[in-house]
Amino acid sequence: MTGEERLRIAERLLALAEREGASDAEVVVLETDAALTRFANSEVHQNVAETGTIASLRFVDGRRSGVASSGRLDDDGLRRLAEDAARVARVQPEADEPAALPEPGPVSRPAGAWSEATAGATPEQRADGVAAVIAAADAAGVVAFGSFSTSTDGLAVASTRGIRVEQSTTQARLVAICMADEEGSGYGEALAVDIAEIDAAAVGAEAARRAARSRRPATMAPGTYPVVLEPYAVADVLEWVGTLGFSALAVEEGRSFFEPGRRIASGLVSAWDDASDPAGTPSAFDFEGVGRQRVPLIDGGLCAGLVHDAATAARAGRRSTGHGFLAPNPYGPAPINLFMAPGETDPAALLSGLDRGLLVTRLNYTNAVHPKRAIVTGMTRDGTFLVEHGEIVRPVRNLRFTQSYLDALAAVEAVGRERRRLAAEWATCVVPGLRISAWDFTGTTGD
Amino acid sequence: MDQVTERALQVAIQRGASYADARTVRRMDERITIRTGRVAGAARREDEGFGVRVLVDGAWGFASSSHLTTAEAERVAVTAVRIARASARTLRRRVELDDQPPQRGRFETPVAEDPFAVPLETKVGDLLAVDEAMRRAAPLAFTEATYRADSSWTTFTSTEGTDVAQAMTHTGSAIEANAVDGDEHQRRSYPEEGGLRAGGYEAVRALDLPAHAPVMAEEAVALLSAPQCPPGRRTIVLDPTQLYLQIHESCGHPTELDRVFGTEASYAGTSFLTTDRLAEGFRYGSELVDIVADATAPGGLGTFGWDDEGVPAQSVPLVRGGIFVGYLSSRETAPRIGRRSGGAMRADGWNRIPLIRMTNINLLPRPGMTLEEIIADTDDGLYLVSNRSWSIDDRRLNFQFATEKAYEIRHGRLGRLLKNPTYTGITPEFWRSCDAVADERSYRMLGTPTCGKGEPVQDAHVGHGCSGARFRDVQVGVGRW
Numbered sequence: 001m002t003g004e005e006r007l008r009i010a011e012r013l014l015a016l017a018e019r020e021g022a023s024d025a026e027v028v029v030l031e032t033d034a035a036l037t038r039f040a041n042s043e044v045h046q047n048v049a050e051t052g053t054i055a056s057l058r059f060v061d062g063r064r065s066g067v068a069s070s071g072r073l074d075d076d077g078l079r080r081l082a083e084d085a086a087r088v089a090r091v092q093p094e095a096d097e098p099a100a101l102p103e104p105g106p107v108s109r110p111a112g113a114w115s116e117a118t119a120g121a122t123p124e125q126r127a128d129g130v131a132a133v134i135a136a137a138d139a140a141g142v143v144a145f146g147s148f149s150t151s152t153d154g155l156a157v158a159s160t161r162g163i164r165v166e167q168s169t170t171q172a173r174l175v176a177i178c179m180a181d182e183e184g185s186g187y188g189e190a191l192a193v194d195i196a197e198i199d200a201a202a203v204g205a206e207a208a209r210r211a212a213r214s215r216r217p218a219t220m221a222p223g224t225y226p227v228v229l230e231p232y233a234v235a236d237v238l239e240w241v242g243t244l245g246f247s248a249l250a251v252e253e254g255r256s257f258f259e260p261g262r263r264i265a266s267g268l269v270s271a272w273d274d275a276s277d278p279a280g281t282p283s284a285f286d287f288e289g290v291g292r293q294r295v296p297l298i299d300g301g302l303c304a305g306l307v308h309d310a311a312t313a314a315r316a317g318r319r320s321t322g323h324g325f326l327a328p329n330p331y332g333p334a335p336i337n338l339f340m341a342p343g344e345t346d347p348a349a350l351l352s353g354l355d356r357g358l359l360v361t362r363l364n365y366t367n368a369v370h371p372k373r374a375i376v377t378g379m380t381r382d383g384t385f386l387v388e389h390g391e392i393v394r395p396v397r398n399l400r401f402t403q404s405y406l407d408a409l410a411a412v413e414a415v416g417r418e419r420r421r422l423a424a425e426w427a428t429c430v431v432p433g434l435r436i437s438a439w440d441f442t443g444t445t446g447d
Numbered sequence: 448m449d450q451v452t453e454r455a456l457q458v459a460i461q462r463g464a465s466y467a468d469a470r471t472v473r474r475m476d477e478r479i480t481i482r483t484g485r486v487a488g489a490a491r492r493e494d495e496g497f498g499v500r501v502l503v504d505g506a507w508g509f510a511s512s513s514h515l516t517t518a519e520a521e522r523v524a525v526t527a528v529r530i531a532r533a534s535a536r537t538l539r540r541r542v543e544l545d546d547q548p549p550q551r552g553r554f555e556t557p558v559a560e561d562p563f564a565v566p567l568e569t570k571v572g573d574l575l576a577v578d579e580a581m582r583r584a585a586p587l588a589f590t591e592a593t594y595r596a597d598s599s600w601t602t603f604t605s606t607e608g609t610d611v612a613q614a615m616t617h618t619g620s621a622i623e624a625n626a627v628d629g630d631e632h633q634r635r636s637y638p639e640e641g642g643l644r645a646g647g648y649e650a651v652r653a654l655d656l657p658a659h660a661p662v663m664a665e666e667a668v669a670l671l672s673a674p675q676c677p678p679g680r681r682t683i684v685l686d687p688t689q690l691y692l693q694i695h696e697s698c699g700h701p702t703e704l705d706r707v708f709g710t711e712a713s714y715a716g717t718s719f720l721t722t723d724r725l726a727e728g729f730r731y732g733s734e735l736v737d738i739v740a741d742a743t744a745p746g747g748l749g750t751f752g753w754d755d756e757g758v759p760a761q762s763v764p765l766v767r768g769g770i771f772v773g774y775l776s777s778r779e780t781a782p783r784i785g786r787r788s789g790g791a792m793r794a795d796g797w798n799r800i801p802l803i804r805m806t807n808i809n810l811l812p813r814p815g816m817t818l819e820e821i822i823a824d825t826d827d828g829l830y831l832v833s834n835r836s837w838s839i840d841d842r843r844l845n846f847q848f849a850t851e852k853a854y855e856i857r858h859g860r861l862g863r864l865l866k867n868p869t870y871t872g873i874t875p876e877f878w879r880s881c882d883a884v885a886d887e888r889s890y891r892m893l894g895t896p897t898c899g900k901g902e903p904v905q906d907a908h909v910g911h912g913c914s915g916a917r918f919r920d921v922q923v924g925v926g927r928w
Contacts, residue, residue, distance in 0.1 A: 037534070038902055040710040044534040048509040048903075049526055050798040052496065067490035071513045081493075088489045091568035093575065095485060123533035131537055145712040147902045177713050253483075253589040254627040328488025330480040330591070364716070367836045369849045370867060372632040375926060377847045377869075379840040381716075400838075400845050400871065402926030442925050443871055445845040 001031055001053065003166035006156035009055060009073055014158055016082035017059055022089075024060035024101050024160050028287055028326060029053065031154035033119075037126040038147045042134045047123060058101070058327045059085035064092045065099040067328045100314035104162045107291035112278030115194035118170035121150040129200035133176045136204030142184065142211040144204065146176040150195060157289030167284045169193070173423055176203050177382055178211035183397070186210025187232060187362050187382035191423045193281060210361060210383040214395035219444055220386065222399065226357030226413075227439040228350045228387070231420040234340065235429035236363040236378070237405050238271060242335040242427065244371050246273075246297045246305070248312035249332025257372055257406060258303050265301040265409035268343060272296045273307060273323070273335035280337050280421060281428040285322060292322035297335060301410075309333040336427040343415025343432060350416050350435045352390035358399075358439075359385040359392060374405040379445065400443035411437040452604045454517040455499045458524035460606060464501040464531070466544065467524070468605035470755060471497040471515070472797035474597065477563060479571055481578045481592040486571060496797035499524050503531035505541025511798040544778040545787045547758055549608035554752025554760075555615075558647035562596035562618040565648045570594050574620070577660045581624045584661035585668040588627035594620045594651070595641055597896075597908075601755075609757035617748060617896065617908055619643030620651045622660055626667040633670035633866060635663040635851055636833060639688050640895045643908065645746050666852060669864055676853050676868035678924030682828030683870055684821055684883075684917045689850050690810065691893040691911035692834045697874040698731075698738050699808040699909065701843035702765045703791075703900075704774040706803075708783070714902050716841025719874065722784055724771055731771040732878030735916075737811040738766040740775050742790060747807035747910030748894035751793075755801035758790035765808070769879070777803050795905035802901045807892070807910030810884065818889040818915035823859040829923060830854045830861060831868055847871040847925060869925040877918060885914035 010027040017025035031053040038046040055078070056069035066088025070081045126148045137144035149172065156166035172195035176188045188206035190198045229237070245264075250256035257264065275283040275292035285291050288310050296304040308316065309324030312332060323333035351359060358380075366378030380399050385392045416432035423429075452469035459467035473495040480488040497520070498511035508531025510523045574592040581590045596618040604610045619642035626633050637659040644650035685693060701718040705711055720729070732738075742760035744750055751760050756778050765773050774784070775791040780803065792801040822830055833851040840846075853868035854861040894910040 034903065035530075036902055038710070038713065039537065040712055041539070041708070042537070043539040044506065044537045045710050046507060046509075046800060047530040047534040048511075048800050049530060050511045050903075052511075052513040052798055054494070064486075065489075067488070068492070069490065070493040071495060072493065084491045088491055088567060091566065092486050092489060092571055123530045124536075127533040127536050134537060143709075145709060147713050149902070175713055179709075179712065253625070255588070255625065255632050257630070328478075328480065328490050330482050330487035364841055365838045367838045369836050369847075369869060369926065370632070372627070372630055377836070377838045377849075377926070379838070379845060381841055398840055398845070400840070400847060402847070402869075404927070440927055443845055443847070443922075445840050445842070445873075 001154060003154060003156060003168060006031060006154055007158060007164060007166050010156050010158035013055055013057055013078050013082060014160060016078055017057055020082050020086040022059050023062055024099065026058040026101055026159040028056045029156040032151065034151035036147055036149040037130055039130045040145045042137060042144045044127065044130055055081060056326060057081055057085040059089045060099040060101065061089045063094040063098050064089045100310040101159055101161050102288050102290050102310040102320050105291055105319065107165050107285050109284050110276040110278065110282035112193055113169045113282040115170045118150050118172045118193065118195040119152045121195050129174055132200035133204030136201055136208045137178050140208035140212050142178040142180040142208050144176060144178055148174045159289060163289035165285050165289045169283060171281055172198055174198050174200055174203050176207040178207040180211040180215050182215045183217055184211045184215035185382045186214060189422060191421050214383050217395040217397045220396040220399060222441045222443050224438050224440050226354055227436050228354055228359045229434045229436065230361045231422060231431045231433050232362045233360050234431040234434050235422045235424040236366055237408060238338050238340055238429050238431055239424040239427045240366065240376055241374055241405050242297060242338050244368060244374050246307055247332045247334050248306045248308045248316065251306060252312065255372055257374060258306065260303055262303045263301050264303055264406050265298055266412040267301045268412050268415050269298055269301050269409050270341040271298040272339050273337050274339055275337040277339065280339065280430050286324045287326045288320065288324040290320045290322040290324065295321050307333045307335050338427050338429045340431045342417050342419050345414040345416055347416050347418055347433055350414055350433050351387060353414055353435055354387045354390055356388050359387050369402060375402065376405050377402045398445045399441040401440055402442040403440045408436050408439060413437050450517050451497055451515050451520045455520040455524045456604065456606055458521045459499060459501045459528060462525060462528040464503050464528055466502040466606055467499060468603065469497060469499045470797060471602045472599060474599045474796060476597045479574055479594040481574045483589045484578060484582065498797045499527045500800060501527045501531050502542055503528050504535040506531050506534035506538050507542060508534060509800040542779050543782055545782045547778060550611050550753055550757050550759060552611055552752065554613045556645050558616050560648040562648045577622055577656045580657060580660035581622060581664040584664035587624050587664055587667060589625045591623040593641055595643060603753065603755060603757050605757055611753050611757060613752050615751065616647055617643050617645055618647055618650050620654060620656060622656055622663055624663040624667040626671050628671045631671050633667050635667040637663055639691065639834065639893050640897065643748060643894065643896045645748055645750055670852060670866045673864045673866040675928050676865040676924050680920050681923045682825060682917065682919050683921045683923065684825060684828060684830045685915060686832040687891045687893055687913050687915050688833045689831050689848065690913045690916055692837055693848065694808055694810050694911050694913060695895065696837060696839045697843060697846055698765060699805040702774050703803045704776045704780040708780060715900055719842045719844050720771055729771040730769055730879065731766045731875055732769040733881045734769045735813055735881055735884045736766050736769045736878055739764050739809050739811065740789065740791065740806050741809055742806035744807040744809060744910060744912060746892045748896065748908035749806035749910040754790040754792045755794045756792040758788045761790050763789040775803050775805060793907055795907060799905045802905060804900065804907040805898060805909040807912060809912035812887040812890045812914040813884040814886050816883060816885060818885040821883045821885055821915065821917050822856055822861065825856045825917060826858060828856040830856055844874050846874065867928060868923065870921050870923045871925050872921055880919045881916050882919055883917040885916065889914040
């Protein structure tokens with residue numbers, strides 16, 4: 001389906017909503033064409049593809065609104081969808097404030113959001129990528145696991161306020177975990193808009209090298225150690241801090257640590273959200289049709305800004321920053337195109353500045369223990385190493401940490417010069433490695 | 448069998464599949480969220496489509512579509528076969544399925560009161576009332592009251608002659624009170640994870656949210672000034688509202704046989720319960736620990752008639768008398784350990800391939816003491832209630848949980864309320880330290896609708912029956928507070 005066709009569906013649904021008596025309405029049409037190849041034990045074990053389109057209608061009747069969505073896009077399906085949304089809206093009591101549908105505003109189409117090569121990727125291409133990872137693993141005498149995915153997403157938003165926007169984006173991601181005998185494990189990942197930018201052999205080699213190097217890990221006593229976090233681990237830190245602190249709704253509800261100008265990180269740390277930068281995964285507008293703005297979050301260690309959707313923006317008397325999700329969304333806006341400023345330290349120098357500490361590749365299964373203080377627990381994974389006098393001396397078993405991510409950012413000593421584009425749990429993160437003077441490890445894994 | 452699935456299976460076989468199955472799924476859900484007195488979301492959603500899974504040259508292929516036409520069935524079947532052939536290029540071990548007799552029939556969740564027939568205004572009004580009751584009872588920063596009903600209608604047909612249909616309904620409601628003072632944010636919620644239950648609106652009425660609303664509000668505020676849970680090694684008694692997730696993370700996931708064989712290594716991880724441990728009779732827990740995967744349990748979120756490979760629902764022992772005895776398995780994985788599928792393959796909708804998922808993973812009650820009697824039997828310990836956060840390593844060994852509240856237990860009585868309680872341990876060491884499991888009088892069927900697994904991530908509704916249990920010498924109060 002083309003963008004124009006998605007907009008035509010949206011227009012039809014808007015007309016049906018108006019016929020049902022909507023005072024305002026917003027339609028989102030979302031089309032996904034995705035494929036994924038998973039591999040384990042150095043062979044493909046799952047290979048899937050899906051095609052689907054869904055239309056969602058936010059129906060407003062004065063101070064009441066309701067949402068209905070459906071994958072049925074024929075005339076009957078759309079008519080029923082409009083009726084459902086109207087019914088959901090009209091049974092509600094009137095709200096204190098009118099439903100916040102945004103007005104049309106500037107939407108600039110970022111470069112580098114779409115790749116013809118990714119859109120046309122075939123199962124055979126994914127199989128070739130997987131074969132390259134497996135070859136790298138075979139060469140290192142380790143076993144390969146992972147996934148290679150491609151997706152094309154079409155999004156159209158139209159509203160009675162006059163919003164008419166559509167975009168198509170693509171994404172390709174290769175994840176490789178290699179396992180060696182005697183507990184060795186390593187990780188590699190590549191995320192790109194254009195599948196041609198993914199060097200599968202390099203991703204495989206990175207994971208294989210780390211796996212081979214992490215054989216026979218020693219058990220390290222829990223305690224507070226200096227660490228160097230690889231970009232994979234930094235992505236987790238930045239995503240949690242962004243989610244817990246920089247949503248305008250979190251601030252409204254008093255569950256955020258954010259205060260304008262409050263120091264929460266070392267002066268070396270600056271971070272922002274920017275969906276226009278082709279170094280990330282660009283996107284022109286959010287699910288409310290508002291152009292995504294660049295929002296500074298941390299500026300030289302100080303709290304700088306918040307992301308808004310239409311509802312929080314209306315309450316704050318300002319315009320949305322373009323960080324809204326598909327309605328209804330009770331949990332508010334979130335930054336999902338995160339960047340951390342690069343520093344001046346060569347990646348090797350991050351390590352050489354560590355007298356005695358740990359090199360951490362990844363953080364796994366992290367969860368907030370105390371959201372307002374950004375205390376998070378989780379495990380290290382796929383390559384944790386003891387470093388002495390700037391050199392890796394041995395692999396260590398995975399450790400549990402219970403750490404305030406704010407305290408960690410405040411203890412940043414050095415920021416890497418090179419950044420990686422990575423997919424965290426929800427956000428795209430473009431991040432460097434970090435050296436941090438203190439990290440609380442609170443347990444070690446068992447046999 | 449309808450025309451779409453019939454055509455898909457025909458084309459798959461014509462194109463060289465040795466086996467194929469097709470599922471059609473129609474889903475409808477309704478969700479309402481009240482946030483601090485405001486209707487923050489009210490939505491209905493419908494979704495339908497079909498998925499075709501094929502075996503070609505010993506490799507799997509899967510494709511799906513939301514367009515239910517015979518022409519699309521042909522395209523999807525052709526795509527699935529093409530994908531399987533691409534998979535076969537790196538194949539090192541051909542997929543072999545166990546023998547299963549063809550199934551025919553229909554399953555339906557027992558529903559007393561159709562949740563979609565209850566007027567929306569009634570549901571919204573009830574939620575606004577409990578939300579207001581929380582805010583009236585105590586000074587809160589924000590509140591939430593939610594309602595959710597999910598219904599699905601599924602058909603499964605295979606080239607082996609299975610043709611079954613299922614209609615499932617899950618309905619629930621929950622409340623949450625949040626109090627904030629400076630850097631302290633405390634939450635109390637009831638019941639667990641949205642309160643979803645198998646059944647209709649009768650499940651919501653049974654939760655009696657109005658009675659719990661002021662209690663949650665008052666406890667959230669009381670926690671702000673409660674003492675911090677101190678660190679140390681303690682006896683802990685877990686309420687079912689925490690124990691269910693302990694079972695989920697440290698028994699449910701590690702007994703998934705696909706994890707054991709490494710096929711989830713790239714995302715969720717593997718398992719410490721390797722097949723050699725099944726053969727050796729590994730001691731997973733104390734002799735009081737009996738855990739089953741029971742897809743036939745009444746009222747469970749993991750209860751069904753057949754799994755998404757057409758295997759009948761059954762009860763599979765996982766841990767018996769503390770000894771590890773079984774896995775959650777599929778038609779492909781079970782034969783590799785000399786067994787037949789335990790019927791645990793489940794897919795999150797028409798566009799997802801089935802994976803090994805939990806059904807209802809239940810810690811069976813032990814005759815003797817109620818949960819209250821276990822507390823009365825405890826001289827010095829902590830009573831931990833309502834999960835707040837969870838984390839476990841990629842082999843499911845090192846876990847850490849936080850609960851919303853804890854009470855000191857002194858000489859068999861509940862004492863001071865403590866805030867920010869956490870505990871941590873290693874799975875088998877922890878379960879071996881279990882010295883009391885409450886009896887059937889305390890047994891409750893809880894569950895979660897958000898068990899994530901696989902790539903693309905799939906959510907599963909899984910049930911957990913349990914009655915509360917006591918564990919000795921557990922590390923509590925983790926981290927710097």
